[in-house]
Amino acid sequence: MHYGLIGHPLTHSFSKSYFETKFQQLGLPGYSYSNFDISSVHSLRDLVAEKQLAGFNVTIPFKTDVLECLDYTDPVAAKIGAVNCVKVVGNNQGSFSLKGYNTDYYGFAQSIKPFLEPQHERALIFGTGGSSKAVAYALEQVGVEVYFVTRGEKKHEKCFSYNELNDYIFQAFKLLVNTTPLGMYPATDTCVPISFGALGSQYLCYDLIYNPEETLFLKQSRAQGAVTINGLNMLRLQADKSWEIWNDQAL
Numbered sequence: 001m002h003y004g005l006i007g008h009p010l011t012h013s014f015s016k017s018y019f020e021t022k023f024q025q026l027g028l029p030g031y032s033y034s035n036f037d038i039s040s041v042h043s044l045r046d047l048v049a050e051k052q053l054a055g056f057n058v059t060i061p062f063k064t065d066v067l068e069c070l071d072y073t074d075p076v077a078a079k080i081g082a083v084n085c086v087k088v089v090g091n092n093q094g095s096f097s098l099k100g101y102n103t104d105y106y107g108f109a110q111s112i113k114p115f116l117e118p119q120h121e122r123a124l125i126f127g128t129g130g131s132s133k134a135v136a137y138a139l140e141q142v143g144v145e146v147y148f149v150t151r152g153e154k155k156h157e158k159c160f161s162y163n164e165l166n167d168y169i170f171q172a173f174k175l176l177v178n179t180t181p182l183g184m185y186p187a188t189d190t191c192v193p194i195s196f197g198a199l200g201s202q203y204l205c206y207d208l209i210y211n212p213e214e215t216l217f218l219k220q221s222r223a224q225g226a227v228t229i230n231g232l233n234m235l236r237l238q239a240d241k242s243w244e245i246w247n248d249q250a251l
Contacts, residue, residue: 003246004034004050006044007059007065011186014235015057022243029099041065048088048096054120055246057239058084060181063104063130070100077102080137085242101245104134107238109141115217115227116142119202120175124149126192127179129158132209135177149192151174170198176221178207183215191216197202201225210235 005015019033031157036047041062047053058066063082067073077083079092083100090096122145125132136146149165160169176199182190199205207219208231218228243249 001028001031001054003032003033004036004051004053005059006036006038006041006047006056006062008037008039008061010035010037010059013231015059015239017159017235018239019243031237035179038062040156041069044069045098046155047237048091048098052091053088054091055085055087055242056085056121057242058086058130062128064133066100069098071097072099074099076103076105076137080133082133083129084134084238087247088246101242102137103238103241104131104234104243105138106210106241107140107234108135109237110237111233112138112204112229113142115204115229116144116175116203118200120204121145121179122147122173123175124157124160124169124173125177125179125192126182128159129179132177132179135179135208139175147173165194167195167198170195174203176203176205176226178215178217181209183207183212183217184209185211188212189216191220196220196224199224199226203227206231208234 005013013035016033016035023031025214063084066083077100080102083102085101085103087099088096121219123139124147125135128148129152139146149160178192182192199221203226205226206217206229208217209215210230210232222228
């Protein structure tokens with residue numbers, strides 16, 4: 001059975017090492033997991049047929065683009081507007097269907113749950129890509145009001161540009177989530193351009209990046225007394241949920 005990860009670029013993959021270890025632990029010698037660095041989703045169905053994939057994960061920048069390739073989208077994933085897990089049904093002589101799911105929101109929700117306090121009633125999410133949609137959905141499900149911060153065109157009514165951020169806004173938002181790739185290896189000296197001096201001990205700062213273990217965003221936040229979380233536990237949780245979906249244990 002062959003599984004994989006599609007995205008671009010794939011300079012480092014948590015998923016490959018995680019699933020290869022899982023296959024060894026479960027005693028599944030015929031199972032493999034590969035990285036597929038592709039330039040667009042237009043060749044996706046050919047890739048699935050050629051590699052005889054039974055399922056695959058989706059990462060930056062294709063979590064929204066992949067929707068156009070699917071034969072079925074789970075209602076939750078459709079509501080989120082992003083897919084990071086695809087189950088391949090059939091795949092016999094080029095005939096198969098692709099079913100899309102979102103396990104990011106599950107991984108994020110479960111990993112942040114123990115840290116949420118009453119003051120975290122409003123969240124600023126940095127970024128407006130596929131991961132930000134899953135984060136927003138997870139937070140809204142537990143009653144957290146969500147606003148986005150973007151460097152580009154505002155895609156949401158509840159959206160700020162970075163130059164609009166000020167101390168007054170940060171006083172109202174004590175939960176900060178980075179869903180951008182800023183700070184990811186190898187560009188570890190980059191960070192979302194915010195004033196960390198406005199933060200304090202009541203803040204919870206979450207970075208979906210897991211490599212490095214502590215990004216500049218988390219380091220700067222921790223220096224102000226904030227509680228910080230990286231994305232490693234989220235990745236483990238979403239990967240396990242993907243495995244359940246591929247094996248019909250979560251459907």
